[in-house]
Amino acid sequence: MPRSSAARLFQMASLVVAAACAPTTTGRDSGPAACEFPALGQDVAARYAEGVAADYARVLTLAQAMKTAVDGFVAAPSANGLEAARTAWLTARLAYGETEVFRFYGGPIDDETSGVEGQVNAWPMDEAYVDYVEGSATAGIINDANNQITGASLLALNEQGGEENVATGWHAIEFLLWGQDQSAVGPGARPFTDYVTAAGGTATNADRRRQYLGVVTEQLIVDLTALRDAWAPGAAYRTSFLADSKVAVGRMLRGMGALGGAELAGERMSVAYEEKEQEDEHSCFSDNTHNDIISNARGIQNVWLGRYSDGTSGVGLKALVSARNEALANRLDGEIAASMTAVNVIPPPFDQAILGEDSATGRTSIRAAIEALRTQTDTLVEAATAVCIQLSVEVE
């Protein structure tokens, strides 16, 4: 059956779970007359909750290692210390990317009132709001002694901007570690001496910069701790999540569809592909965007397979769909695997891969990955239907 444009685009986006009752047939709706949600759904949801808790715990552990490295660097700035902090950031970031599939349904990460996504992962980063940039040596909070540098004051400054957050989170730390990316071939090259106050220092307010890096890293630990705790066994959110396994599975699907379609294939890849903006990429200071994409796609596959960082095996959505329609489950399994292959062959750095003629290797590989993710998201909607969940979309 040819896919209609509407269905395709909707499926790229995200999903709305239908009412919890069994669908009935009405004039406009010709959905299945009776569809019973598989009992296995309870195990699938439980395994997911366990996995989310494990994955956030892993990110927290790795972020704590990053904090240790940052603290060491801040106490005695050195080239080796900066390199250690960068390496720790890259490692922790990879783990964080796999948790982004836990977004898009108003869970602890992006609950409308208490969600921390905006202060953890805000993008784009308003560098000049934080520190000096080329052409403006005294820009930013770091160079403005009127601004206090504490976790609370930075979060307050975030809110001052109105709707977005620009002063904290992964990309603020990334900017402080790498600096602006002025290089066509490599990442930003901030010298460690930006953190040196005495002779040899390369930027003013090194003391405030050290303070800022420490505070903003600590704030990330606070936020990640809250996420881990919200998903811990017995925690209120986890309990409420598991109260209705059909709703829970709907949320899992929504996260997968929204991340794979509108977010990853749409905002994070197709925009950069179309605009060819060298720095129109998420981890633009560190040139780590290719890894962001891989870890996001892997996060989707994790939920599909029930594979999380705790290493234990359990049932994923694949098992649930397979129970109803094995051929469909196998097709989607293959498509998700194909997406993984496709994102893995995008040649880094991403900001170079988007450039050139459409026939260039980088661009053909990105296009193939976008199309693979769209195909996968199309099929995900079919898979949802197979387990009695109607998926719709939003494109924010």
Place this chain on the structure above:
Amino acid sequence: MKPARGILGLVLLVGCTTQSDPPPPEESGEELSGGALTVFDETRDAYSRPAPNLRSDFDIQNRFFVGNSFFNQNWVTAPSTTEGRDGLGPTFNATSCSACHFKDGRGAPPTLETEEFLGLLLRISVPGVDAHGGPRGVPGYGGQLNHRSILGVPAEVRTRVTQQLQGGAYDDGTPYELAAPVYALSEPAFGAFPPDMMVSPRVAPAVFGLGLLEALPESVIVAGADPDDADGDGISGRVNRVWDPELGAETLGRFGWKANQPSLLAQNTGAFLGDMGITSTLQPDENCPAGQDACAVALHGGMPEIDDSKIEAVTFYTRILAVPGRRHWEEQRVVDGKAHFSELGCARCHTPQWTTSATADVPELQNQHIRPYTDLLLHDLGDGLADGRPDFLATGSEWRTPPLWGIGLVQTVNRHTRFLHDGRARSLAEAILWHGGEAAASRDRFRALSSAQRGELLAFLESL
């Protein structure tokens, strides 16, 4: 194999109960507010959906996402590594389109006096006209107050709004209260405001369905005008004629609260500059009126700051966002409310149906039978709503009839029920009660309805 999705391409929430036979719809297909660009979505994303008839094409779909991205993402201070998104300000009202048009929806005035404006802005002018016949800017401040600025550049002003309550009563004795806004401007950064300054508050309208309004043939809109009330019905719709920077000529005004914008491209480039400080080919100069020296020397984010392909993508996005379909349109009380809407004379300006041009630029928008409930004309709504600030041909008491489609979902999407040009009405009933001028007779007929009839009319509006 997917389940069949019905004629609309998408099935959403499914009812829990089987309805008894509904009465036949009064009008076939009336639930399709946007024709083939209708979506049935009652969630927070009701205004954010692409047209169901959007072409299945890699590049076109990407274009939607590019537009969506530049509508949603923040602009940042220049210079920045994110070169494609820097150049905010130097002065501005918001850092992204979506800040005010949240979820592609409608803005609102602040609820607390101490709250900063977001989704509400103040246009200003002094008597006279500019070179193109539009409002004449205020010396030192220009045509719009920017209450925010990048670091190192002063913001123009501090803005506050409070409410003055006034009582009234329906004919059956039921009392109501209306809240008139009172604006306070303080800390003018570039000298005292001139005593003859005129101020026009405007909230951000929803942005879906706009491509369909743009695709209405000019001749048909103009044909609806009755400037001298030749038919003697007390209603004299007038067209606005405004400057189109793209054509370099005067043309029909369609968008904005006073129909002061000719096209979505002009509207969008105007908002990029006026609201966010982002220059474009059509609006190439930073918004730094004479005397704002720090503004004038601040670093910019390129010339222009948003390039043509991006502004075209944003414009495509605003053209192709789908219109929410109706809910409960077959219910008797909604059908009755629709009858009241007509009987009261509301439909004389809030024209229910139109058909878009067969030759619209975007194929998806061609030949669509739509139900926006607007005539896109200017009407005098009386002193109560007047801003006293002319805008091209619009007088200080004229407003363009706003479309009503999707209005019943404002609360769902934007978590408020603030209506009219400045968001003063706190409910749809208050919005009706504020109508005066040409609409005074209709408002009086509304006040004369029984409580049940008023409820039916409001149920109809909620179903849009």
